Amino acid sequence: MRKLNVFEMNRISIDEFKKSKKNPLVVVLDNVRSMYNVGSVFRTADAFRIESIYLCGITSCPPHPEIHKTALGAEKAVEWKYYKEALEVVKTLQQQGYEVLAVEQVEGSTSLQDFAPAENKKYAIVLGNEVKGVCQEVVDNCDGCLEIPQFGTKHSLNVSTTAGIVMWEMTRYKLSPIK
Amino acid sequence: MRKLNVFEMNRISIDEFKKSKKNPLVVVLDNVRSMYNVGSVFRTADAFRIESIYLCGITSCPPHPEIHKTALGAEKAVEWKYYKEALEVVKTLQQQGYEVLAVEQVEGSTSLQDFAPAENKKYAIVLGNEVKGVCQEVVDNCDGCLEIPQFGTKHSLNVSTTAGIVMWEMTRYKLSPIK
Numbered sequence: 001m002r003k004l005n006v007f008e009m010n011r012i013s014i015d016e017f018k019k020s021k022k023n024p025l026v027v028v029l030d031n032v033r034s035m036y037n038v039g040s041v042f043r044t045a046d047a048f049r050i051e052s053i054y055l056c057g058i059t060s061c062p063p064h065p066e067i068h069k070t071a072l073g074a075e076k077a078v079e080w081k082y083y084k085e086a087l088e089v090v091k092t093l094q095q096q097g098y099e100v101l102a103v104e105q106v107e108g109s110t111s112l113q114d115f116a117p118a119e120n121k122k123y124a125i126v127l128g129n130e131v132k133g134v135c136q137e138v139v140d141n142c143d144g145c146l147e148i149p150q151f152g153t154k155h156s157l158n159v160s161t162t163a164g165i166v167m168w169e170m171t172r173y174k175l176s177p178i179k
Numbered sequence: 180m181r182k183l184n185v186f187e188m189n190r191i192s193i194d195e196f197k198k199s200k201k202n203p204l205v206v207v208l209d210n211v212r213s214m215y216n217v218g219s220v221f222r223t224a225d226a227f228r229i230e231s232i233y234l235c236g237i238t239s240c241p242p243h244p245e246i247h248k249t250a251l252g253a254e255k256a257v258e259w260k261y262y263k264e265a266l267e268v269v270k271t272l273q274q275q276g277y278e279v280l281a282v283e284q285v286e287g288s289t290s291l292q293d294f295a296p297a298e299n300k301k302y303a304i305v306l307g308n309e310v311k312g313v314c315q316e317v318v319d320n321c322d323g324c325l326e327i328p329q330f331g332t333k334h335s336l337n338v339s340t341t342a343g344i345v346m347w348e349m350t351r352y353k354l355s356p357i358k
Contacts, residue, residue: 001285001324003315009284009334017332036215044340046331070337077332105188106180113351136182145180148347149354152225153196153256155188157343158249161223164340165347168327172292175328 017077022051025170026093026124028100030086030138031057032159033130039070040160041127046074048171053078054124056086070160086126086134090141098124102134102142103166105155109147112166117173125166127159196256201230204349205272205303207279209265209317210236211338212309218249219339220306225253227350232257233303235265249339265305265313269320277303281313281321282345284334288326291345296352304345306338 012020027045032038038060045053055061061082062068062075083089090100103125117123126142128134139145148157148165157165191199206224211217217239224232234240240261241247241254262268269279282304296302305321307313318324327336327344336344 001281001283001287001318001321003312003318004284004286009329011334012330012332014332020330023330040337040340043333043335043337046333047327047329047336049330072333072335074331074333102180104180105183107183108180112347113354133182139180139182142180148226150188150226151191151199151202151228152253153191153193154222154225154251154253155185155190156222156251157226158219158222158339160337161219161340161343164336164343168291168344168347175292 014077020049023049023171023174024122025050025167026052026054026098027163027167028054028056028086028089028124028126029059030126030134031129032059035060035064035066036070037160039067039075041163042071042074042078044164044167045078048167050167051079053080054089055080055082056089086138087141090126090138093124098122100124100126100142102126102139102145103162104134104139104145105147106139106145109145112146112148112169115146115169117170123170127163130159193256199228202228202350202353203301204229204346205231205233205277206342206346207233207235207265207268207303207305208238209305209313210308211238214239214243214245215249216339218246218254220342221250221253221257223343223346224257227346229346230258232259233268234259234261235263235268265317266320269305269317272303277301279303279305279321281305281318281324282341283313283318283324284326285318285324288324291325291327291348294325294348296349302349306342309338
């Protein structure tokens with residue numbers, strides 16, 4: 001099984017990315033402290049061609065060397081906006097027809113393996129601070145909660161790993177349209 | 180949707196973890212440079228209760244403060260071993276009945292959304308260096324290759340995000356037995 005070289009990977013340019021049909025998914029990062037996590041989310045968002053990242057609260061915005069260190073330039077391709085209040089973002093997205101789902105461990109959450117995104121729906125997922133998660137008021141205003149089931153000693157996945165897993169789940173259902 | 184507090188999360192102790200039935204999956208990290216990536220893989224491996232992590236080549240081993248920074252103690256729960264040569268690990272795992280799959284972009288790879296793990300099979304996944312990936316000789320000795328399809332400008336997911344996505348895929352098929 002020969003490894004592909006970089007010219008065989010069908011990578012698209014930043015300009016092609018911006019014009020391309022996107023995966024109808026918005027990722028909201030609220031009060032994410034680590035710029036490495038922010039950069040890593042940009043990199044995954046680029047890979048899965050997602051629509052936009054909304055950065056809220058204390059979450060840092062590009063351009064920044066520490067974001068670049070893990071985004072590796074993906075922060076120039078993926079659309080992003082900054083909003084002070086995640087709560088406002090949630091309400092705005094809902095008005096625009098998005099189903100907004102917090103990724104959090106809550107009573108009555110939907111386990112990720114039981115979640116099947118509807119074909120013609122636009123989704124937004126909200127991820128919160130590394131320690132505190134998504135704040136209760138934001139959770140209360142979301143349309144639902146997704147939870148990655150965990151069976152270990154910690155029950156606290158890294159926020160960029162969590163974002164990667166949920167973005168992948170949202171993407172694998174929709175692979176044909178963005179191929 | 181009330182957020183769960185830490186006492187409601189059914190976290191198990193390190194001792195309970197060590198005695199528990201594991202997800203029959205081994206993660207092999209070959210020449211992974213960043214200790215943050217190593218720590219993050221430990222944390223995900225803890226969450227999905229995987230069997231073992233094999234650290235090879237230049238990959239650092241616990242205990243180490245930088246691994247701890249992202250593992251947050253998960254490195255004390257998840258079993259691990261160090262081997263100098265990933266190639267030997269691949270062959271040993273195959274002799275022990277594991278199907279060994281490199282996670283890499285190669286000719287004839289299986290796209291992750293097309294992969295369905297067999298119910299009674301033990302799997303090992305091999306992830307490589309942040310820049311160079313899994314080396315060709317190791318790839319050639321694996322039983323197959325899994326590839327996460329990518330549609331962006333980079334085609335280079337972070338190694339701990341990649342590990343997280345593939346561990347999740349392996350886990351969601353087997354959720355009932357480890358619940």
